[in-house]
Amino acid sequence: MATDLHYTAPGLSDADAQRVVELLQGRLHACNDLHLTLKHVHWNVVGPHFIAVHEMIDPQVEAVRGFADDLAERIATLGGSPKGTPGSIVGEREWDDYSIGRASTQEHLAALDVVYTGVITTYRANLKELDDLDLVTQDMFIAQTEQLELFHWFVRAHLEDKGGRLATDGATSEKGAAASV
Numbered sequence: 001m002a003t004d005l006h007y008t009a010p011g012l013s014d015a016d017a018q019r020v021v022e023l024l025q026g027r028l029h030a031c032n033d034l035h036l037t038l039k040h041v042h043w044n045v046v047g048p049h050f051i052a053v054h055e056m057i058d059p060q061v062e063a064v065r066g067f068a069d070d071l072a073e074r075i076a077t078l079g080g081s082p083k084g085t086p087g088s089i090v091g092e093r094e095w096d097d098y099s100i101g102r103a104s105t106q107e108h109l110a111a112l113d114v115v116y117t118g119v120i121t122t123y124r125a126n127l128k129e130l131d132d133l134d135l136v137t138q139d140m141f142i143a144q145t146e147q148l149e150l151f152h153w154f155v156r157a158h159l160e161d162k163g164g165r166l167a168t169d170g171a172t173s174e175k176g177a178a179a180s181v
């Protein structure tokens, strides 16, 4: 994924900037994939809670699109070239395409629990690494992680019982999670 940087932010070494751009590009692919996936869910949910979930998803789409814009512009700021084409997402992502079509609101929310878990887990790993690389980018990742964790809670609140147990507990795949609700 390496790209040559001909300049970067003052005070940041070329090697550190290179790695920061790689981390930014990874989250850019994740956010571009996520906002498209969320729209797919917005269009494909069915069932008695359709309108609540359909309308809950759109603000998440808008926020995650904004994250992608900020990540891409940070790459450019550091002297890199952000990749935002569909082919680059599919070619470089480390996860499979969202696997559920028309399905109930609960099935999609269960699958989104797995999706958000994957996206947020990498953000948190990146936060640790950025501690030694670039605190400015880390600050952006912290703010985005906070919002993503809030959206994850919105999803999980639909899957939780009165005792606080998630219906998706232990699920590792979207289809496995959807089958548990």
Ligand SMILES: [Fe+2]
Pocket: 042
């Ligand atoms: Fe819509």
